Amino acid sequence: MELFIEKDFVEKYKKGYPLLSSEYIKYKFKEEDEGKIVSLLDDKHKYVATAYLGKQNKGFGWVFSNNRRELFDNSFIKSLIRRAISLRQSFFNNSSTNAFRVFNGYGDGIGGLTIDYYAGFLLINWYNRGIFKFNKLIVQNLITELSPKGIYQKIRFKHSPDDIYENHLYGQSASESFYIIENDVKYCLNFDDGDMVGIFLDQREVRKMLTSKFSKNKTILNTFSYTGAFSLATLAGLSGKTTSVDLAKRSLPKTIANLEINEFKVEDQEIVVGDVFNFVKYALRKKLTYDLVILDPPSFAKSKKKSFSVLKNYADLLNSVAPLVGQNGYIIASTNNSKLSLLKFKKIILQGLKKSNRLYRIEKVFRLPADYRVADTYQEENYLKVLLIKLD
Numbered sequence: 001m002e003l004f005i006e007k008d009f010v011e012k013y014k015k016g017y018p019l020l021s022s023e024y025i026k027y028k029f030k031e032e033d034e035g036k037i038v039s040l041l042d043d044k045h046k047y048v049a050t051a052y053l054g055k056q057n058k059g060f061g062w063v064f065s066n067n068r069r070e071l072f073d074n075s076f077i078k079s080l081i082r083r084a085i086s087l088r089q090s091f092f093n094n095s096s097t098n099a100f101r102v103f104n105g106y107g108d109g110i111g112g113l114t115i116d117y118y119a120g121f122l123l124i125n126w127y128n129r130g131i132f133k134f135n136k137l138i139v140q141n142l143i144t145e146l147s148p149k150g151i152y153q154k155i156r157f158k159h160s161p162d163d164i165y166e167n168h169l170y171g172q173s174a175s176e177s178f179y180i181i182e183n184d185v186k187y188c189l190n191f192d193d194g195d196m197v198g199i200f201l202d203q204r205e206v207r208k209m210l211t212s213k214f215s216k217n218k219t220i221l222n223t224f225s226y227t228g229a230f231s232l233a234t235l236a237g238l239s240g241k242t243t244s245v246d247l248a249k250r251s252l253p254k255t256i257a258n259l260e261i262n263e264f265k266v267e268d269q270e271i272v273v274g275d276v277f278n279f280v281k282y283a284l285r286k287k288l289t290y291d292l293v294i295l296d297p298p299s300f301a302k303s304k305k306k307s308f309s310v311l312k313n314y315a316d317l318l319n320s321v322a323p324l325v326g327q328n329g330y331i332i333a334s335t336n337n338s339k340l341s342l343l344k345f346k347k348i349i350l351q352g353l354k355k356s357n358r359l360y361r362i363e364k365v366f367r368l369p370a371d372y373r374v375a376d377t378y379q380e381e382n383y384l385k386v387l388l389i390k391l392d
Contacts, residue, residue, distance in 0.1 A: 001038045003027045003051075010042045013049055013063065016377030018106045020051055020061035029053070029060040035133030037072055054112050054130020056157065061130065062111030072134065078141050080109040085145060088371055091117075099180035099187075100371040101201055102146075105381055107373035115142065116201060118189060119180045120149040123197065124169075127156045139169060150174060152191040167192055179261055183208050185236045187229060188257045198227050198254065202384050203296075205369050206332065207233035209388070214239055214330075218291040221245070221283070221324060223276045228255035230294050230332075235264050243270040243290075245279045277306070280320050289326040296334040310337045310348075318352030322391065325358075331389045338383035342367075345385045359392040 005013055009024040022029075025040070033053045040049045040063070047068050053061040064072060084103045085092075091100040102122070103115035112131040116123045122142055126132040132155070139151060150171035159165075168191070179186045182204060189198040210233040214220065217240040222231045225244035228251070234242055244255050252273050259266045272279055276297075295317060301308045308317075318333065325331055333349055340348075342365070353360050366386035368374060374382040 001033075001036055002041055003038050004041050004043065004045075005048060007043045010048065013040060014066075016063075016066075016375070018051075018063040018111055018375070018378050019059040019380075020053070020063070021059045025060075027060070029055055031055075034128070035130040039068070052130050052134075054128030054132075056112055056128035062106060064110060074137055074141070077110075077134070077137050078145070081138075081141050081145050084108045084115075084373075087373070091371055096184045097182050097204070099182055099199070099201055100204070100369075102371070104371070104373045106378050107375050107381055111378075113138070117146075117148075118174075118197075119178075121172075121174055121178075121191070122146065122148045122151045123191060124151065124153045125156055126153060129157050129159070132157070143170060154195060156195075183211060183233075183236070185211070185232055186258075186261045187232065188227070188254065188261055193250075196226075199229050200226075202336070202368055202372055203229070203334070203386070206230075206334070206366050206386050209364070209366075210234045210332075211237040213237070214292055216240060219243075219289075221290040221293045221321075223279075223293070223295055223321075224297045225255065225294075226251060228258050228271070230296070231255070231269065232258050232262060232264075234292070235259075235262070235269075241269065243272065245272040245274065245276050247273070247275055249273055277317075277320070280324065283324050284320075288324060290324055290329065291326055292330045292332065293321050293325050294332045294334075295321065296332070299335065299337040310335050310340060315348050315352035315355070318349065319355040322353060322356035322358050325391050327392065329391055330363075331360075331391065332386065333389060334384075334386040336383050336385075338380055340385070342385050346387070349387060349389065353389075353391075360389050362387050363390050364388040 004026045006024055036053045038051055039047060042048055049063045050065045051061045051063040052072055088102055098119045100117055102117045105111050105114055112127040114125045151169040152167055153169055155165045174191055179188045187199045191197055214234045214237055216238040220234045220239055220242045222244045225246045228244045231242035231244045252271055255271050256266050299310045368382055368384045
């Protein structure tokens with residue numbers, strides 16, 4: 001099957017751009033074409049690249065080679081997995097951390113696929129039906145190359161409720177008390193709890209900084225706290241008191257479990273199940289202040305009474321929490337919104353803190369850690385932006 005690149009975008013693909021989209025490629029996607037291998041040609045019918053078809057967000061496939069003779073076969077998949085593993089040997093050999101990303105989409109050669117390593121277990125994320133059609137080849141190569149204890153999967157593409165996908169694919173099942181270690185801190189995990197497992201590995205370097213920088217007698221407000229991972233990282237640095245706030249009811253037992261497995265006293269920490277914005281209003285009324293406020297909201301969230309969008313509401317969120325930060329205190333402002341550039345995010349920070357009349361400086365910027373490899377030709381995958389901000 002051959003597809004033609006629009007004339008004005010041929011150079012874009014020649015330089016390594018990987019995502020197929022209707023803006024650049026002459027093609028009307030058909031569901032029956034999922035997983036098909038196609039050749040991309042320029043307007044003169046000359047070969048440019050080879051891709052597989054798979055509907056995913058704004059795209060419908062991924063380039064995997066600029067070599068006409070390259071096949072998407074067992075040999076090709078094996079070579080990419082072996083290369084990904086070799087590039088992460090320092091992670092496999094790290095005794096203080098046993099969870100990391102072992103394969104990161106197009107950064108490792110195959111868009112639409114990520115694989116995480118959790119203390120001997122693997123979790124595969126399939127982001128389109130096209131790549132899922134190669135699942136047996138990929139799983140078998142992972143078994144051969146890594147000999148994992150077990151393999152789990154998450155189906156990230158839309159599918160009918162009638163389509164049944166097994167969560168556990170191979171080997172042992174992780175126990176209910178399963179945990180990983182990151183920078184010598186333990187985090188409880190559950191592979192069978194919806195889309196998320198209990199920790200976001202892309203924030204590893206941020207948590208490491210928290211452990212080293214925010215030490216004894218510091219007070220921490222961790223908003224949108226999920227399982228309290230940021231709170232745990234500060235406690236590992238001997239933080240005095242953490243307050244973790246999240247709307248989800250499951251955040252309470254999960255945060256408690258994380259505290260207990262690290263032998264931190266639950267009664268010494270505050271865990272609030274409730275709306276973050278309501279808690280901020282409460283804290284303002286009580287004139288509470290913190291040495292550090294952590295803001296890591298979802299890109300978009302909706303409750304019965306309000307909705308939140310990073311693009312529309314992050315500046316107001318910053319402005320509202322600024323009075324809660326003590327003198328010479330800090331804010332960690334984080335977003336994983338891939339549509340938001342670092343420059344635009346910094347402008348949102350400026351907009352929010354300008355309203356608060358607080359002087360500030362950005363001390364450090366975090367992007368994705370080294371195991372989350374990103375191709376130079378597709379920086380859109382470098383979605384994470386985390387700023388450590390000091391206020392006067």
